[in-house]
Amino acid sequence: xxxxxxxxxxxxxxxxxxxxxxxxxxxxxxxxxxxxxxxxxxxxxxxxxxxxxxxxxxxxxxxxxxxxxxxxxxxxxxxxxxxxxxxxxxxx
Numbered sequence: 369x370x371x372x373x374x375x376x377x378x379x380x381x382x383x384x385x386x387x388x389x390x391x392x393x394x395x396x397x398x399x400x401x402x403x404x405x406x407x408x409x410x411x412x413x414x415x416x417x418x419x420x421x422x423x424x425x426x427x428x429x430x431x432x433x434x435x436x437x438x439x440x441x442x443x444x445x446x447x448x449x450x451x452x453x454x455x456x457x458x459x460x
Contacts, residue, residue, distance in 0.1 A: 391417075 391412040392405035405411050414420060 389401050392400045392402050392409040393412050
């Protein structure tokens with residue numbers, strides 16, 4: 369069982385590789401774009417620096433979702449089966 373867990377963990381670790389660039393301030397006050405800041409560098413917040421743009425326009429509303437599969441309290445769902453027989457519901 370242990371080797372299977374290690375194999376799953378290795379697959380997840382390899383597939384979860386994500387890169388995100390950060391802004392780093394060096395000791396000489398220059399700004400560098402890196403994957404990870406070096407030990408003597410400080411991470412800068414792009415929003416605090418005013419680098420975030422204005423908000424976009426609001427999108428239109430989507431279509432309403434589908435109706436749920438059943439009603440509670442033992443009533444019949446749309447297909448005619450009792451909701452109590454579907455499991456997880458108690459009869460009253």
